[in-house]
Amino acid sequence: MRTMHSVLKHGGLYWDRELLPQSLYEARVTALQAAICESGDDAWLLFGDIERHGNVVYATNFMPRVRSALAFVPKSGAPVLMANIGLRDVPAAKTITWIEDVRPFGRLPKDLAGLLEKQGLANGAIGVCGFEESLPVADWNAIQKNLPNVRWTDRGALLRAMRAIKQPAEIEAIRRAAVIADNALALAPSLLHPGVTVRQAIAAIDLQVRNAGAEDARYLVATGPQAGVSLRPVDDRVLVAGDTVVLTIAVQAQRYWAETARTFMLGKASPELRELHEVAASALSEMIAVTKADFAARAVAAAGEAALDPKIAAGAGAYGFGHGIGLDAEEGPTLSAESADIIARDATLVLRVIAHGNGQGAATAATVVAGRSRCRPLGAMTSLIEIPA
Amino acid sequence: MVDIASDLQRRVGRVQGAMAQAGIGGLIVFYGAQHNMLRMDPILLLADYRVMGPSALLVPRDGAPKLVLTPTWDLARAREQVKLKDVTAVEEAALAGAIANAAKSLPQPLALVGREVMPLGIARALYRELGGEPMDGGDVVKATANTRTEIEIERISKAAKIADEGFRALTEEARVGMREYELAAILDATMQSHGSEDNFGLMSTGPHNVAIRAVSDRKLEPGDVIVGEITPCYRGYFAQLCRTLILGEPTALQREKYDLLLNAERAGFAAAKPGLPSSGIAKAVNDVIGAAGYGEFCRQPYMRTRGHGLGLGGVVPYDVTEDSSPLLETDMTMVIHPNQYIPETGYMMLGDTVVIEKGGARCLTETEQRLFWKEA
Numbered sequence: 077m078r079t080m081h082s083v084l085k086h087g088g089l090y091w092d093r094e095l096l097p098q099s100l101y102e103a104r105v106t107a108l109q110a111a112i113c114e115s116g117d118d119a120w121l122l123f124g125d126i127e128r129h130g131n132v133v134y135a136t137n138f139m140p141r142v143r144s145a146l147a148f149v150p151k152s153g154a155p156v157l158m159a160n161i162g163l164r165d166v167p168a169a170k171t172i173t174w175i176e177d178v179r180p181f182g183r184l185p186k187d188l189a190g191l192l193e194k195q196g197l198a199n200g201a202i203g204v205c206g207f208e209e210s211l212p213v214a215d216w217n218a219i220q221k222n223l224p225n226v227r228w229t230d231r232g233a234l235l236r237a238m239r240a241i242k243q244p245a246e247i248e249a250i251r252r253a254a255v256i257a258d259n260a261l262a263l264a265p266s267l268l269h270p271g272v273t274v275r276q277a278i279a280a281i282d283l284q285v286r287n288a289g290a291e292d293a294r295y296l297v298a299t300g301p302q303a304g305v306s307l308r309p310v311d312d313r314v315l316v317a318g319d320t321v322v323l324t325i326a327v328q329a330q331r332y333w334a335e336t337a338r339t340f341m342l343g344k345a346s347p348e349l350r351e352l353h354e355v356a357a358s359a360l361s362e363m364i365a366v367t368k369a370d371f372a373a374r375a376v377a378a379a380g381e382a383a384l385d386p387k388i389a390a391g392a393g394a395y396g397f398g399h400g401i402g403l404d405a406e407e408g409p410t411l412s413a414e415s416a417d418i419i420a421r422d423a424t425l426v427l428r429v430i431a432h433g434n435g436q437g438a439a440t441a442a443t444v445v446a447g448r449s450r451c452r453p454l455g456a457m458t459s460l461i462e463i464p465a
Numbered sequence: 466m467v468d469i470a471s472d473l474q475r476r477v478g479r480v481q482g483a484m485a486q487a488g489i490g491g492l493i494v495f496y497g498a499q500h501n502m503l504r505m506d507p508i509l510l511l512a513d514y515r516v517m518g519p520s521a522l523l524v525p526r527d528g529a530p531k532l533v534l535t536p537t538w539d540l541a542r543a544r545e546q547v548k549l550k551d552v553t554a555v556e557e558a559a560l561a562g563a564i565a566n567a568a569k570s571l572p573q574p575l576a577l578v579g580r581e582v583m584p585l586g587i588a589r590a591l592y593r594e595l596g597g598e599p600m601d602g603g604d605v606v607k608a609t610a611n612t613r614t615e616i617e618i619e620r621i622s623k624a625a626k627i628a629d630e631g632f633r634a635l636t637e638e639a640r641v642g643m644r645e646y647e648l649a650a651i652l653d654a655t656m657q658s659h660g661s662e663d664n665f666g667l668m669s670t671g672p673h674n675v676a677i678r679a680v681s682d683r684k685l686e687p688g689d690v691i692v693g694e695i696t697p698c699y700r701g702y703f704a705q706l707c708r709t710l711i712l713g714e715p716t717a718l719q720r721e722k723y724d725l726l727l728n729a730e731r732a733g734f735a736a737a738k739p740g741l742p743s744s745g746i747a748k749a750v751n752d753v754i755g756a757a758g759y760g761e762f763c764r765q766p767y768m769r770t771r772g773h774g775l776g777l778g779g780v781v782p783y784d785v786t787e788d789s790s791p792l793l794e795t796d797m798t799m800v801i802h803p804n805q806y807i808p809e810t811g812y813m814m815l816g817d818t819v820v821i822e823k824g825g826a827r828c829l830t831e832t833e834q835r836l837f838w839k840e841a
Contacts, residue, residue, distance in 0.1 A: 078498070078517055078518045078535070078536045078539075078557075079498070079517060080498055080500070080515060080517045081498050081499050081500065082500075082663050082664075083500055083501055083502050083663050083664070083665045083696075083698070084665055084666070084679075085679065086649065086653055086664065086666060087646055087649070087650070087680070088644065088645065088646025088649070088679075088680050088681055088682050089679040089680065089681060090681045090682045125499065126499060127497075127498065127499050141679050142501075142665075162676075162765075162766070162769060163765065163766040164675065164676040164766045164767065165676065165678065167675065168676075168678035168679065171681070207585050208584065208585050208586035208589075209584055209586060210584055211584065211585045212580065212581050212582055212583060212584065212585070213580050213583050213584070213585050213587075213588035213589075214580040214581045214583075215581075216585045216588075217580075275657055275658065275660065276657070276658045278657070279653075279654040279655075279657035279658045280654065280658075282650070282653065282654060282657065283650050283651065283653075283654040286646060286647070286649070286650030286653070286654075287646075287647050287650055289646065289682070305541045306538050306539065306540075306541040306542060307538065308539070308542045309515075309517070309662075310657075310662075312660065391538070394536070394537045394538045394556075395536075395538055
């Protein structure tokens with residue numbers, strides 16, 4: 077889900093090689109090189125930034141904590157990782173990547189031109205991934221100017237298809253991120269109470285998330301009267317008795333994201349809130365019931381929408397009924413009425429229902445993996461949580 | 466105290482003055498959700514709003530700007546917080562069309578700022594919708610934002626106090642056996658509970674650090690030197706504090722070398738006066754460290770800058786190096802940090818956020834300038 081991005085990744089950055097062995101990345105690069113040859117290209121450039129870095133991580137395990145990075149994958153031979161870091165940062169960067177050739181860059185257009193020229197590809201056919209979504213247009217203009225004879229082709233769709241099918245190690249990584257989120261939210265009832273600010277409560281939750289080894293987390297929240305209106309970044313509102321707290325959380329650990337949501341009530345829930353939450357939970361159940369491999373993503377969204385009052389459905393649709401999740405907090409397929417995506421086998425998805433109505437708000441979500449005949453939640457499923465005064 | 470609405474009017478007025486001088490009729494100011502310590506957020510500057518998705522502020526040469534933002538569900542928050550009358554929200558796929566539509570009411574010629582952050586896909590769609598590429602707005606916004614207003618300095622001061630709280634927590638909570646990321650989590654949680662929205666936080670630990678880096682799962686050990694760059698954000702504005710903490714009593718050598726940093730920082734502060742070039746700060750710092758025999762370690766790959774503009778991103782004076790040319794002005798805010806790699810002790814850090822005043826640099830951070838240590 078769209079959210080406000082932090083200025084850098086805050087949590088511990090290290091590589092759990094038992095969970096995600098080097099062989100996983102080597103196999104990916106072999107598969108990428110086969111795809112490069114099949115597409116008739118000489119090499120692919122995989123670009124990513126602090127917000128969307130899945131393309132780069134997929135091949136390298138390197139995640140830009142700040143600014144951007146680019147993986148150069150030739151049709152044969154060793155890949156090169158270019159990162160917008162200083163020379164003195166290279167040793168730290170190498171602790172989280174298997175790529176031997178790590179090059180810091182200050183100005184991507186100039187340094188990329190140097191790399192491609194040295195590789196003999198100044199007149200080559202280069203596939204690009206992540207440029208449309210993330211590469212600043214100023215950089216693109218300069219790259220084209222520096223490399224006027226390169227034939228550029230967007231290969232983002234090919235890479236998206238490869239990334240959509242999650243391997244067992246990836247599913248395990250996403251499950252672990254989901255567990256971190258669930259465990260932190262399990263503590264929320266002891267942290268959400270009248271008199272604390274939303275920021276203080278989320279700080280305490282974030283502490284749990286980070287102590288569990290998360291490298292990043294995102295929170296969107298609505299409390300009190302906001303609950304009937306919209307989610308927003310963490311603010312300084314002071315919680316009072318009778319507040320509803322609608323909270324969504326996305327956690328990233330070992331580069332993989334999971335997302336979930338909860339609705340808390342400081343006191344006893346009103347019948348209106350109970351009803352809204354039940355409707356949201358029921359819509360999520362409908363979505364879970366139909367989600368499976370080779371199924372149309374729009375049909376999942378339709379299942380959720382059908383379970384909601386049209387006005388509430390329109391609001392929930394604005395947040396989105398879900399999407400793929402993995403190396404990016406938001407990736408394909410998109411679960412919306414307009415989506416033409418098909419859910420891949422072993423795709424991981426977040427299914428989500430954010431509902432506002434009658435001055436009330438409720439949220440529920442689940443990270444799931446799509447199997448042949450059904451999907452399997454990777455985290456806990458919860459109901460409305462009342463926190464006694 | 467000036468109210469925020471009047472302050473924003475003045476900021477917009479300065480940009481409109483610059484537009485008139487540059488021959489720009491209407492300005493499209495683009496920014497996204499990637500907030501950055503070293504990049505100015507022009508929408509925050511002109512609308513006092515931190516957007517959550519790709520968004521644009523459309524500024525006419527006269528009159529009030531319009532804000533077009535994404536995602537749609539953020540409209541309610543924007544209408545609560547933004548002082549402008551014309552605020553709309555669209556899905557990201559419709560953003561280019563919405564900007565182009567809103568730009569129809571702007572006087573010609575149109576200019577665009579934000580190409581350095583605008584994703585290629587949005588740019589292509591926008592140029593298509595506009596029927597061509599608008600002229601480059603260049604520094605028309607940035608050039609008006611060299612100095613901070615009273616309200617902005619108040620926020621930066623608050624961020625500086627939060628940084629002090631963060632370092633206090635770090636010194637209290639650091640202990641042998643804990644992981645780097647656990648210590649960083651405590652620091653961040655402390656600052657968040659004091660109002661911090663974000664932190665450009667870096668930290669390294671070890672007996673001999675080479676540079677500052679991201680926190681890892683390394684466990685702290687007796688004798689570790691903990692270096693921290695702490696940069697909380699309060700209502701969009703950053704302040705930075707750099708300090709060094711040793712787990713165990715410092716050696717005489719560590720004390721001696723840290724004194725060098727203290728002297729260098731004092732020299733840097735003394736050179737930070739309005740009307741003087743920012744390069745003077747770097748020269749003053751490097752002279753002290755160079756005179757002790759570490760001149761070669763004042764350059765790349767060991768060291769890069771002796772500070773930078775800070776507050777509303779890294780505006781003027783930008784990076785403070787011996788080659789930097791901007792002249793310091795009253796009400797500029799910046800960090801001065803004579804952080805230094807020294808072969809005998811490793812990397813040590815010292816730095817403070819300052820505001821340039823008539824008489825010189827005034828420190829906004831209040832943490833004592835000394836080498837910190839605690840029993841291991």
